[in-house]
Amino acid sequence: MNKSPDSVEAALRAPEPTLADDEFSENVLARLPPQRRRTAARRWTVAGSAAWAAR
Amino acid sequence: MSDSDTALVARVIANDDRGAFELLVRRHQSAVRNFLRRLARNDSERANDLAQETFIKMYQGLHTYRGSARFTTWLFRIAYHTFLNDQRGRHANEEFDDDAHGSVTDTTAHTANALDVDRALERLPVRQRAVFDLHYKKGMTHSEIAEALELPLGTIKSDLVRGHEKLKEWLTGGTHEQIA
Numbered sequence: 624m625n626k627s628p629d630s631v632e633a634a635l636r637a638p639e640p641t642l643a644d645d646e647f648s649e650n651v652l653a654r655l656p657p658q659r660r661r662t663a664a665r666r667w668t669v670a671g672s673a674a675w676a677a678r
Numbered sequence: 679m680s681d682s683d684t685a686l687v688a689r690v691i692a693n694d695d696r697g698a699f700e701l702l703v704r705r706h707q708s709a710v711r712n713f714l715r716r717l718a719r720n721d722s723e724r725a726n727d728l729a730q731e732t733f734i735k736m737y738q739g740l741h742t743y744r745g746s747a748r749f750t751t752w753l754f755r756i757a758y759h760t761f762l763n764d765q766r767g768r769h770a771n772e773e774f775d776d777d778a779h780g781s782v783t784d785t786t787a788h789t790a791n792a793l794d795v796d797r798a799l800e801r802l803p804v805r806q807r808a809v810f811d812l813h814y815k816k817g818m819t820h821s822e823i824a825e826a827l828e829l830p831l832g833t834i835k836s837d838l839v840r841g842h843e844k845l846k847e848w849l850t851g852g853t854h855e856q857i858a
Contacts, residue, residue, distance in 0.1 A: 626795070626849045634795035635814040642711040647726065648703045651733045652696060659694040 683749035716811045717761045719800045732757040754826040798848045809837040
């Protein structure tokens with residue numbers, strides 16, 4: 624059957640399905656590089672500062 | 679959720695906060711997956727793979743997000759280019775691939791009445807599919823779409839007009855009045 628312009632417009636504006644699941648976000652997180660280690664960075668900074676001061 | 683996208687982005691940049699990143703993924707995964715499914719002509723497996731890639735690129739490029747555009751505008755730009763890059767690997771010319779689905783005349787002659795709106799949208803070229811999805815499903819303005827797809831504003835407007843004309847022909851029997 625032919626669709627009326629109004630029904631086409633309504634279909635275009637119809638809400639889309641919700642596509643959300645834990646598996647998706649878990650898969651994305653699993654593909655990220657290892658997390659930056661702030662404590663390691665701080666130690667390096669302290670050690671670096673000490674080395675610099677001892678020069 | 680009370681945290682704004684911008685606040686979450688700041689947490690990821692400052693502290694590599696994976697919890698904030700996960701919130702961004704959870705908040706936007708449905709819109710991005712639906713957008714890519716539209717571009718991929720309802721191939722949900724491909725769309726999900728590309729959506730994952732989109733969020734990985736988002737993570738890698740967060741430090742380049744300046745906050746001048748809405749976060750979603752920036753995110754859909756990544757998604758669109760991720761799709762185009764993938765498409766280049768599959769077909770030398772997407773528009774040529776679109777032609778294989780039949781011209782407007784062919785479609786009108788054979789199957790116009792059987793097509794529903796979603797199927798008709800699948801027949802639009804990829805750029806028009808993106809424009810229609812961002813406008814009608816995501817509620818973005820013409821200017822926001824132009825920014826997301828990195829196209830002139832006039833191109834977005836003409837894509838909407840031409841897309842409407844095609845849908846009109848395929849779905850309502852061939853008049854050229856504007857649907858909206």
